[in-house]
Amino acid sequence: MHKWKIFKNGVFNENPTFRLVLGMCPTLAVTSAVVNGLGMGLAATVVLVGSNFIISLLRNIIPKEVRIPCYIVVIATFVTIIDKVMAAYTPGLHEVLGIFIPLIVVNCIILARAEAFASKNSIGDSIMDGLGIGLGFTLALMLVGAVREILGTGTLFVAKDFGFSGIELFPKEKGALFMILAPGAFVTLGLLLGGINWLSRKKEAK
Amino acid sequence: MDKQQLRLILVLTAICVMAGAVLAWVNGLTEPKIAAGKELKKQQVLQESLPAAVDFRTDAALLQRVRETTGPEISDLYLGFNDQGAPVGIVLTVESRGYGGPIQLMVGIAQDGRVTGISVLGHSETVGLGAKISEDDFLKQEALTGITLEDTLAVSKDQGKVQAVAGATISSRAVLRGVNMALAAARTVLNSAE
Numbered sequence: 001m002h003k004w005k006i007f008k009n010g011v012f013n014e015n016p017t018f019r020l021v022l023g024m025c026p027t028l029a030v031t032s033a034v035v036n037g038l039g040m041g042l043a044a045t046v047v048l049v050g051s052n053f054i055i056s057l058l059r060n061i062i063p064k065e066v067r068i069p070c071y072i073v074v075i076a077t078f079v080t081i082i083d084k085v086m087a088a089y090t091p092g093l094h095e096v097l098g099i100f101i102p103l104i105v106v107n108c109i110i111l112a113r114a115e116a117f118a119s120k121n122s123i124g125d126s127i128m129d130g131l132g133i134g135l136g137f138t139l140a141l142m143l144v145g146a147v148r149e150i151l152g153t154g155t156l157f158v159a160k161d162f163g164f165s166g167i168e169l170f171p172k173e174k175g176a177l178f179m180i181l182a183p184g185a186f187v188t189l190g191l192l193l194g195g196i197n198w199l200s201r202k203k204e205a206k
Numbered sequence: 207m208d209k210q211q212l213r214l215i216l217v218l219t220a221i222c223v224m225a226g227a228v229l230a231w232v233n234g235l236t237e238p239k240i241a242a243g244k245e246l247k248k249q250q251v252l253q254e255s256l257p258a259a260v261d262f263r264t265d266a267a268l269l270q271r272v273r274e275t276t277g278p279e280i281s282d283l284y285l286g287f288n289d290q291g292a293p294v295g296i297v298l299t300v301e302s303r304g305y306g307g308p309i310q311l312m313v314g315i316a317q318d319g320r321v322t323g324i325s326v327l328g329h330s331e332t333v334g335l336g337a338k339i340s341e342d343d344f345l346k347q348e349a350l351t352g353i354t355l356e357d358t359l360a361v362s363k364d365q366g367k368v369q370a371v372a373g374a375t376i377s378s379r380a381v382l383r384g385v386n387m388a389l390a391a392a393r394t395v396l397n398s399a400e
Contacts, residue, residue: 029333030333030334032333032334032335033334036333036334058221061217062217062221063210063213063214063217065214066214066217066218069218070217070218070221073221073222073225074221074225076225077225077228077229080229080232081228081229081232084232084233084236084240085232085236087236087240087243088235088236088237088239088240088243089236089239091240091243091247177372177373180334180335180373181335181373
């Protein structure tokens, strides 16, 4: 029951995008389509679980004065290993997700969870936290991606690399290019953040 | 130096050494597989660029000459031969500067001057925008099929016929610049061969 609570906490109460407002750089950059958000989210989840596991394992060995460089080394090593292994054994998938992997190193969610959670909690709890936060991040990216993809291109779930041409909701020509470009990302994220704050305030007031 | 300071140095050094060792081990394990995968992929794209050929050979002296006349952007040159050993065309790889970094292109040209294939080998353009240059919607559009050696390509913004990727004119222009360069290089090779 305790583990489930940690997981749920990561998805909802401490959702990295909408609650902690962390990792804004990948959120704005890769959410032009749902599938891109899904790819980035899953890649970040794998790294998050791995780095949380190792940092929790080493939490009693790492002196607090040098913890940040230690975390960075662990995270960067993890990202590089995943990049190499994917390139070697799943080249197709690597080609699709390849651009997201180097971006994970600069994703501050990973470092934030290492610092705020994994360095203070048991290995099992840290893995659960990694899964919860990772899923919360993935869902948030997909939500932003869905809004931008629909308004920008008139389609949903386009995944050309997997041979899926998406669900067409209205003709492509009617799409607002603005939504696909960077300003569309800021506007979408701002409105979603505002909407979620409004909803949770209303819930609290009850 | 007291014991505490020594401990900081030792732990950080140990973690870095361990990370280095793990990375070296993973690299040794994956490097040959990655190289083999890349080679296979290259062969596939070569085949797609010039379907008539069954055998591809490099020619260092010719590449050198092409680079001198056309420019250093031409990074590779393959001569294609059919199963009887007769030359059927050439494939060139070109590097063109895009929006996010270099774009590597492969252009196949048949012996009679028809362009048989244009493909993007690698790029670092913006996801969802410039990255669409590698999709068929752009590369297989009408203005890019059935072109020959004598053509010079331009996007519609530059009074050409090619439809640029929406919101990614710089990336689209970069692709066309690369293709034009490949065509210029092919002209020197094929015309001098006759």
